[in-house]
Amino acid sequence: MDMTVIPESFRLAQAFTISRGARTAAEVLTVHIKANGAIARGECVPYARYGESLDSVTAQIEGLPERFDRAQLQDLLPPGAARNAVDCALWDLAAKRADKRVWQLLGLPTPKPQITAYTLSLGTPEDMREAAAKNAHRPLLKIKLGTPEDMPRLEAVRQGAPDARLIVDANEGWTAEVYADLAPHLVRLGVEMVEQPLPADADDMLAEIERPLPVCADESCHDRASLPALKGKYDMVNIKLDKTGGLTEAMALEKQAKAEGYGIMVGCMIGSSLAMAPAVVVAQGAAVTDLDAPLLLAEDRPHPLRYSAKGVHPPEAFLWG
Numbered sequence: 001m002d003m004t005v006i007p008e009s010f011r012l013a014q015a016f017t018i019s020r021g022a023r024t025a026a027e028v029l030t031v032h033i034k035a036n037g038a039i040a041r042g043e044c045v046p047y048a049r050y051g052e053s054l055d056s057v058t059a060q061i062e063g064l065p066e067r068f069d070r071a072q073l074q075d076l077l078p079p080g081a082a083r084n085a086v087d088c089a090l091w092d093l094a095a096k097r098a099d100k101r102v103w104q105l106l107g108l109p110t111p112k113p114q115i116t117a118y119t120l121s122l123g124t125p126e127d128m129r130e131a132a133a134k135n136a137h138r139p140l141l142k143i144k145l146g147t148p149e150d151m152p153r154l155e156a157v158r159q160g161a162p163d164a165r166l167i168v169d170a171n172e173g174w175t176a177e178v179y180a181d182l183a184p185h186l187v188r189l190g191v192e193m194v195e196q197p198l199p200a201d202a203d204d205m206l207a208e209i210e211r212p213l214p215v216c217a218d219e220s221c222h223d224r225a226s227l228p229a230l231k232g233k234y235d236m237v238n239i240k241l242d243k244t245g246g247l248t249e250a251m252a253l254e255k256q257a258k259a260e261g262y263g264i265m266v267g268c269m270i271g272s273s274l275a276m277a278p279a280v281v282v283a284q285g286a287a288v289t290d291l292d293a294p295l296l297l298a299e300d301r302p303h304p305l306r307y308s309a310k311g312v313h314p315p316e317a318f319l320w321g
Contacts, residue, residue, distance in 0.1 A: 002034040003086070005061045007054050010272050011298040017121040018144045018171045020049065026270045026297065029057055031085040038096040041320065042088030042278075044081035045242050045269035049219065057082045070094075070248060079223045079245035087246025088278045088320070095321050102321035103281055103314075106251070111280055111314035114289040116307070117142040117167060119296070125156035132160030140165045142290060143191075146173020151185060158189045167288065169195040172219055176205035187212050193288065195238060195265070196220065206233035216265050216288075224253050227260060236263035238290075239282060247278045254282055263287040270296065273304035277315035280305070 010026040026045065033040045046052035060082035068076060070090045077083035095102045103111055120131045122144040135141060141164045143157050150170075157166065168191050174182070179197040186194060196218040198206060203220055216236035220226065222243040230237065237257045244250040254264055266283035267290040268276055276291045283289040291312050294300050306313040315321055 004032045005058050006030045013298045031089045033089045040089045040093035042085040043275040044085035045271045046081045081242045083245035084241045113310035113313045114283045115311040116292050117290040118292050125152040129156035129160040132157040136161035143168045146170040166191045167193045170197045172199040238265040238267045240267045250282045268293050273301045277320035
């Protein structure tokens with residue numbers, strides 16, 4: 001098995017801003033695995049919030065032994081971007097070797113298109129109203145917030161898209177007091193769910209304050225080991241392959257989280273269609289799908305994921321799986 005790691009950059013159509021900062025490009029790592037004439041790929045997005053960089057994740061991947069399988073990989077690397085890229089490449093390799101699609105290997109039916117959220121990045125109320133109006137035709141909008149001055153932004157988005165379903169992502173940007181003040185207004189404006197309102201290391205207050213709408217764990221939930229600490233604080237979990245460390249753990253987390261009564265959201269970092277492709281498999285039947293990153297790009301992979309009024313479609317075999 002010959003494995004290489006290649007850094008790649010995909011320009012965004014416009015700057016993307018959350019409470020922690022802004023970016024103008026998706027900086028990703030692509031793993032290529034060559035074995036027995038087949039070439040397989042997986043993509044990851046190293047995330048500074050979790051102590052990752054392009055260099056550190058590359059070093060993790062290049063430090064792997066020459067021989068290992070997908071089961072052994074789960075112990076060779078911790079959950080995170082490095083394991084994700086390799087795990088997904090190994091799934092792609094298995095599909096190519098078997099001349100089957102990944103969902104067939106998993107014993108699952110052919111994936112169906114999933115309606116995906118479209119994300120409005122953090123900006124001035126005027127900018128966010130304009131962005132909401134431009135995308136008011138989309139069935140589900142995700143609003144990036146996370147400052148103490150978010151009420152005008154909420155009102156502006158609802159004015160711009162009066163009929164769209166809304167969810168909110170605070171990216172750990174609120175305090176318990178700010179969230180408690182905003183929560184009734186989220187309900188009033190028809191927001192259906194709020195994602196990670198408090199910092200992951202200060203979210204115990206969610207068990208003590210009223211939760212008038214579902215609260216979804218993102219930064220607080222990485223893999224199955226995260227679940228015990230979420231009890232009584234969260235109603236949903238956001239499964240991202242760059243957090244779980246690949247499709248293998250993502251499928252296991254989804255199964256266990258459902259068994260424990262959590263609603264499922266499947267999300268993504270800002271990457272290309274190659275990074276989204278495995279997540280489409282996980283998103284089947286999820287309460288919320290948030291796999292819109294390719295829609296935010298100015299450039300993407302050849303044979304990218306297809307998006308239509310029905311949602312994000314499963315990948316072509318040329319792309320992945």
